[in-house]
Amino acid sequence: WSHCTRPAPTPPPRSPSSSASPAPPSTAPSNEPAP
Secondary structure, three states: OHHHHOOOOOHHHHHHHHHOOOOOOOOEOOOEOOO
């Protein structure tokens, strides 16, 4: 549990937070705010 619960909640909040910020204004802030 500790092995699957530790790396799981760590990358999700860090990936979308860093990828959602520089991604929308660089790719398509009007069409896709995430990718």
